[in-house]
Amino acid sequence: xxxxAMLGTGFIGRFYTDSLHGYRSKxxxxxxxxxxxxxxxxxxxxxxVPFGTTNMEEAINRPDVEVxxxxxxxxxxxxxxxxxxxHKKAVMVTKPLGRNAEEGKRMLEAVExxxxxxxxxxxxxxxxxxxxxxxxxxxxxxGRILWAKSRxxxxxxxxxxxxxxxxxxxxxxxxxxxxxxxxxxxxxxKDIKPIEVMCWADTQVKPIDAEDHAIGLVKYENGAIGQFxxxxxxxxxxDLRDEVMGSEGTxxxxxxxxxxxxxxxxxxxxxxxxxxxxxxxxxLFPVGDELNELGYNxxxxxxxxxxxxxxxxxxxxxxxxxxxxxxxxxxxxxxSKLWEPVKLDVWRGKTGFTKDSHxxxxxxxxxxxxEEVTHYGAKKLILKNKQTGKISEKIVN
Numbered sequence: 042x043x044x045x046a047m048l049g050t051g052f053i054g055r056f057y058t059d060s061l062h063g064y065r066s067k068x069x070x071x072x073x074x075x076x077x078x079x080x081x082x083x084x085x086x087x088x089x090v091p092f093g094t095t096n097m098e099e100a101i102n103r104p105d106v107e108v109x110x111x112x113x114x115x116x117x118x119x120x121x122x123x124x125x126x127x128h129k130k131a132v133m134v135t136k137p138l139g140r141n142a143e144e145g146k147r148m149l150e151a152v153e154x155x156x157x158x159x160x161x162x163x164x165x166x167x168x169x170x171x172x173x174x175x176x177x178x179x180x181x182x183x184g185r186i187l188w189a190k191s192r193x194x195x196x197x198x199x200x201x202x203x204x205x206x207x208x209x210x211x212x213x214x215x216x217x218x219x220x221x222x223x224x225x226x227x228x229x230x231k232d233i234k235p236i237e238v239m240c241w242a243d244t245q246v247k248p249i250d251a252e253d254h255a256i257g258l259v260k261y262e263n264g265a266i267g268q269f270x271x272x273x274x275x276x277x278x279x280d281l282r283d284e285v286m287g288s289e290g291t292x293x294x295x296x297x298x299x300x301x302x303x304x305x306x307x308x309x310x311x312x313x314x315x316x317x318x319x320x321x322x323x324x325l326f327p328v329g330d331e332l333n334e335l336g337y338n339x340x341x342x343x344x345x346x347x348x349x350x351x352x353x354x355x356x357x358x359x360x361x362x363x364x365x366x367x368x369x370x371x372x373x374x375x376x377s378k379l380w381e382p383v384k385l386d387v388w389r390g391k392t393g394f395t396k397d398s399h400x401x402x403x404x405x406x407x408x409x410x411x412e413e414v415t416h417y418g419a420k421k422l423i424l425k426n427k428q429t430g431k432i433s434e435k436i437v438n
Contacts, residue, residue, distance in 0.1 A: 043345050046072040046100050046130075048121050049112035050084040052199045053135055057112055057162075058088055060337035068345060074100035097121060102128045108158070108348060109133070114202040115140050115210050122148045131158035133344055137219040137368070138361025140210025145365035146386060149358040160344040160354045161361040165193075165220045165281070166227050167336035167343065170294045174285065178228060183287030185399065189228040190268040190284040191221035194275030196319060197247065204249050212251025214242060214371055217271035222259065222367050223360065225267030228285050231360070232390035234262040235367050235383045242375035246274040257371045260380070262394040278319055278326070288399065297334065302327050362387065407433075 045061060047054055047070045061068045073093045075081045081093035094100050097117075101109050101124050111121045111134040118134055125132040132152065138161055139145035152159040165171065178186065198216060202208040209215065226235065240257035247253045253274050259267035281296030308322035332338050340356075347354040366385050374381040403409040403424055410423040410432065420437040 043068045043348065044071045044105050044107045045069065046074070046103065046106040046109045047084075047090075047112065048074045048097060048100060048109060048117075050075040050077075050080040051112070054084075054110075054112035055087075056332070056335075056337060057110055057135075057341075058084075060332045060341050061110070062088065063332065064338040065342060065345065068341075071105050072100045072103050098124050098128075101125060101130055106130060108345070110162075111135060114200075114208045115215070116202075116208045119144050119148055123151060126151045126155035126157060129155060129157055131160075131348055133160040133162050134358070134361070135162045136164075136223075136361070137210075137215055137365060138358060139365050140215070142362060142366040142369045142384070145358070145362035149362045149387065152358055158348050159358040160347070161356040161358055162340060162344070163220065163223050163356045163360065163364075164336035164340045165296070166223055166356065167338075167340040168296055168334060169336075169339070170296055171224065171283070171336070172339065174283070174292045174294055175227060177292065178285065178287070182290055183285060183292065184289030186229050186265055186285060186287045188266045188268065188284075188286040189225035190270070191224040192270040192280060192282045193217040193220050194270065194272040195279045196276060197253070197273040204247070204251070206250045209251065211368070211372065212242075212244075212249065212255075213253055213271045213273045214240070214255045214257070214368055214375075216273075218255065218257065218269050218368055218371065219361075219364050221269035221271060222267065222364050223356075224283055225259065225269065226363070226367075228283075229261055229265045229267060230263075231363075233265065233394060234385070234388060234390055234392070235259050235267070235363070236262050237380045237382050238367060238370035238374050239380045240371040240374040242371075252375065255371070255375065257374070259367055259371075259383075262391075276319065297328065298326060300326055300328055300334070302329055359387070359389065 047058060058070055070088055070090050073081060073084050073090045074097050078095055085093045108131040109125050111118055113121060122132055139148060237260050238257055242252040242255035244252055245254050254272045257269050278298055280298045283294045285292040304325045304327055306322060328334050344354045366383050370381045370383045401409045406427055407424040410425050412422050414420050422435045424433050424435060
């Protein structure tokens with residue numbers, strides 16, 4: 042059994058606890074912190090937690106606590122991490138790691154200096170569909186990855202702090218773009234350096250200072266493109282979709298809004314349907330197992346197995362820092378309307394990477410542009426002359 046301190050009793054803290062208490066069936070929340078006394082008491086009662094407090098350090102610095110799970114507002118992440126470093130407690134932090142790369146870097150350097158286990162809780166790279174798609178990509182089924190697009194849109198977050206720039210550090214780019222950037226980055230290859238970002242962002246609907254809608258492109262050193270689409274203005278529920286295009290194939294996934302589970306109800310007796318569902322009447326799209334479909338179960342299995350084995354999980358503070366640096370560039374680009382460089386003071390992937398030669402030779406004089414079989418049965422080749430650049434076609438019987 043791994044004994045855990047949960048910092049935060051809100052929406053995500055409860056999702057995390059449901060998964061931690063349920064999937065491995067051997068992990069236990071033994072300490073809980075919240076800023077509100079009533080929230081502490083309710084959480085303790087709901088989850089049979091023996092100790093609760095409104096003092097963060099008291100929740101962390103206990104002999105029975107092995108791992109600290111941070112599910113707090115973004116502006117409290119660094120304080121929690123520094124206390125974990127002080128008391129030598131393993132720590133897992135919800136996304137985004139920091140409000141910006143400067144915060145993320147300080148937390149990365151602190152945990153590594155303290156020599157403590159660190160995990161970045163990016164659940165959407167642990168969903169069953171993502172894991173299967175990524176396995177196919179690693180096996181070479183899509184060839185060289187050229188473009189990876191991730192979309193997360195919904196009507197907006199649940200708690201008040203998300204809507205406050207000081208506490209959250211940003212709007213939908215930081216809240217949702219952190220998911221999308223890490224998804225695309227993992228599909229393209231986490232050892233491939235992101236070099237620059239072009240982003241559009243605006244506040245189209247909500248009466249807030251932050252952006253509520255954004256679209257961005259992330260250019261990688263090998264020529265691949267990552268794309269994110271994020272919004273707090275989308276009506277219809279939680280929409281999670283990924284597309285990956287490679288030189289040998291394509292993957293499309295729909296993670297949440299269309300699950301293969303459809304139901305109609307007049308609303309009589311209807312209750313909770315799924316996260317951020319906007320209605321409980323009419324045609325609905327329930328989710329069979331949210332903890333699994335959103336990746337929490339596989340994420341915590343990876344995290345706690347790695348902790349027990351003394352290894353690194355798939356997602357560490359370093360990944361959170363890289364994501365923060367990419368999002369910083371997105372915010373700069375949204376203001377400048379230009380491609381903005383990704384500023385990475387710490388880079389541990391490949392360096393000096395250039396585009397792989399992707400030109401396929403047909404013979405000594407020609408490159409192969411395309412090969413196809415026509416509707417009348419002939420095999421057609423489109424060729425390009427290496428010297429003249431002239432395009433020609435050849436029919437092969």
